[in-house]
Amino acid sequence: MSLQDVKLASQKCADCPIRHRAVCSRCEPEELALLEEVKFYRSYAAGQTVIWSGDRMDFVASVVSGIATLTQTLEDGRRQMVGLLLPSDFVGRPGRGTAAFDVTATTDLVMCCFRRKPFEEILANTPHIANRLLEMTLDELDAAREWMLLLGRKTAREKIASLIAIIARRDAALGRRTPGRRFSFELPLTREAMADYLGLTLETVSRQMSALKRDGVIELEGKRGITIPDVDRLIEEAGDDSDGGFPG
Amino acid sequence: MSLQDVKLASQKCADCPIRHRAVCSRCEPEELALLEEVKFYRSYAAGQTVIWSGDRMDFVASVVSGIATLTQTLEDGRRQMVGLLLPSDFVGRPGRGTAAFDVTATTDLVMCCFRRKPFEEILANTPHIANRLLEMTLDELDAAREWMLLLGRKTAREKIASLIAIIARRDAALGRRTPGRRFSFELPLTREAMADYLGLTLETVSRQMSALKRDGVIELEGKRGITIPDVDRLIEEAGDDSDGGFPG
DNA sequence: CGCCAGCCTTGACGCAGATCAAAGACGGGG
DNA sequence: CCCCGTCTTTGATCTGCGTCAAGGCTGGCG
Numbered sequence: 238m239s240l241q242d243v244k245l246a247s248q249k250c251a252d253c254p255i256r257h258r259a260v261c262s263r264c265e266p267e268e269l270a271l272l273e274e275v276k277f278y279r280s281y282a283a284g285q286t287v288i289w290s291g292d293r294m295d296f297v298a299s300v301v302s303g304i305a306t307l308t309q310t311l312e313d314g315r316r317q318m319v320g321l322l323l324p325s326d327f328v329g330r331p332g333r334g335t336a337a338f339d340v341t342a343t344t345d346l347v348m349c350c351f352r353r354k355p356f357e358e359i360l361a362n363t364p365h366i367a368n369r370l371l372e373m374t375l376d377e378l379d380a381a382r383e384w385m386l387l388l389g390r391k392t393a394r395e396k397i398a399s400l401i402a403i404i405a406r407r408d409a410a411l412g413r414r415t416p417g418r419r420f421s422f423e424l425p426l427t428r429e430a431m432a433d434y435l436g437l438t439l440e441t442v443s444r445q446m447s448a449l450k451r452d453g454v455i456e457l458e459g460k461r462g463i464t465i466p467d468v469d470r471l472i473e474e475a476g477d478d479s480d481g482g483f484p485g
Numbered sequence: 486m487s488l489q490d491v492k493l494a495s496q497k498c499a500d501c502p503i504r505h506r507a508v509c510s511r512c513e514p515e516e517l518a519l520l521e522e523v524k525f526y527r528s529y530a531a532g533q534t535v536i537w538s539g540d541r542m543d544f545v546a547s548v549v550s551g552i553a554t555l556t557q558t559l560e561d562g563r564r565q566m567v568g569l570l571l572p573s574d575f576v577g578r579p580g581r582g583t584a585a586f587d588v589t590a591t592t593d594l595v596m597c598c599f600r601r602k603p604f605e606e607i608l609a610n611t612p613h614i615a616n617r618l619l620e621m622t623l624d625e626l627d628a629a630r631e632w633m634l635l636l637g638r639k640t641a642r643e644k645i646a647s648l649i650a651i652i653a654r655r656d657a658a659l660g661r662r663t664p665g666r667r668f669s670f671e672l673p674l675t676r677e678a679m680a681d682y683l684g685l686t687l688e689t690v691s692r693q694m695s696a697l698k699r700d701g702v703i704e705l706e707g708k709r710g711i712t713i714p715d716v717d718r719l720i721e722e723a724g725d726d727s728d729g730g731f732p733g
Numbered sequence: 734c735g736c737c738a739g740c741c742t743t744g745a746c747g748c749a750g751a752t753c754a755a756a757g758a759c760g761g762g763g
Numbered sequence: 764c765c766c767c768g769t770c771t772t773t774g775a776t777c778t779g780c781g782t783c784a785a786g787g788c789t790g791g792c793g
Contacts, residue, residue, distance in 0.1 A: 371619045
């Protein structure tokens with residue numbers, strides 16, 4: 238356990254998103270105490286692999302800070318990202334002891350882990366926690382299905398615009414809004430990771446980013462900084478029918 | 486309510502897959518009685534739309550027989566199938582009143598429906614039902630993620646082989662095995678539906694089917710009949726690392 | 734029995750995105 | 764401050780799949 242782990246573990250539970258997301262206001266104090274008991278923190282450096290597909294996994298977890306990805310790989314090395322885990326997202330699968338996907342930290346990452354067996358018991362005996370987790374899983378399933386539309390039917394340009402919109406939306410939801418429907422934020426992914434997300438090559442990602450910049454849809458500062466002068470324009474480029482659920 | 490509905494509703498609950506899948510052996514008689522009370526059957530003809538995306542949906546359901554698809558559409562008509570519902574699969578989302586996707590019957594279809602509000606209450610008060618549903622949703626999420634790998638990184642030939650393997654596996658799991666790792670079955674999808682599933686055009690589907698036939702990977706009888714002389718060969722063509730979970 | 738409507742197949746051609754290759758921009762460490 | 768490894772951009776060329784366009788099956792209905 239690193240120094241940082243110790244520091245985090247001693248902080249109040251409010252740091253742990255599962256408090257907000259899987260544990261609801263109807264939790265009894267003794268139920269919360271049970272969760273506390275099986276909880277521990279882990280941190281990983283950017284680029285580090287959290288777990289390999291097929292490995293034993295005897296905990297479930299919630300992302301506290303940083304970004305992780307779920308990826309799947311074919312024998313010949315073709316890779317597809319199948320999940321993007323942002324703070325408050327849940328990882329792992331109650332009822333199964335091995336990981337189905339590679340989990341990788343793309344930025345420095347802190348996770349709040351729960352030992353699997355006791356967590357499953359809590360799940361079995363605490364309906365509102367099970368229901369909260371069900372709701373989160375259904376959200377993930379919806380997200381996965383939108384992603385399938387992106388992978389199957391969108392052009393490279395639309396894919397890029399969609400990804401930027403998704404990240405901007407998540408950032409905005411976390412309160413990092415700037416006024417006037419103009420957003421600035423850091424892309425937490427390399428071009429390669431974006432390509433893995435979108436089912437493209439990194440060259441195509443780079444080219445389309447340049448094209449969107451040339452057309453005034455986005456502005457780029459350095460490798461990671463991005464600002465969106467007109468969110469509506471971006472959403473239009475993404476080809477979605479919805480407004481993407483942007484706040485404001 | 487059609488004649489067939491009446492007939493089904495009067496049959497024993499064993500016809501309804503939710504009995505096997507979401508309702509577990511730990512259900513008390515009075516819990517089962519509660520489910521019975523909010524349950525009704527509906528049937529649809531092949532090609533009929535069950536519900537449009539955005540429509541009010543005040544029930545959840547389980548497929549009894551037949552096949553349904555979940556699809557998403559862009560304004561310009563590009564379509565992507567995001568879910569394939571076979572018997573015993575669950576449709577609908579507790580906690581949300583509108584459909585997120587178009588649901589279409591691709592064959593004649595019978596569904597066992599539960600009124601949403603009371604179903605949610607049962608869910609909230611019956612942990613083992615909630616947990617069973619959670620498990621089913623996690624399975625679907627895993628399937629969606631494998632599908633994402635297919636959409637993002639597989640070639641047209643691999644996509645076709647994968648789809649055939651998936652359908653064969655599901656058919657095999659339902660007990661329709663033929664001896665010696667040789668399978669014969671009916672494709673329940675048109676070429677167009679296959680294309681929507683795989684993110685291809687129907688012409689490409691047709692060409693790749695012909696190519697697989699020419700190369701002896703599959704045999705075709707009429708439009709729908711298909712036999713797989715060597716399942717291992719098919720799985721190899723699909724590009725997966727796993728054996729696809731085939732029984733036998 | 735034969736016509737017609739829906740599927741399905743096959744061919745020719747073009748283009749979006751992959752591949753191969755090279756050269757910039759950083760940013761961190763000595 | 765400069766060097767070097769990593770990430771990114773850009774260019775040239777290739778190719779798998781989409782698009783457009785003709786026919787071919789098959790089954791249902793007059």
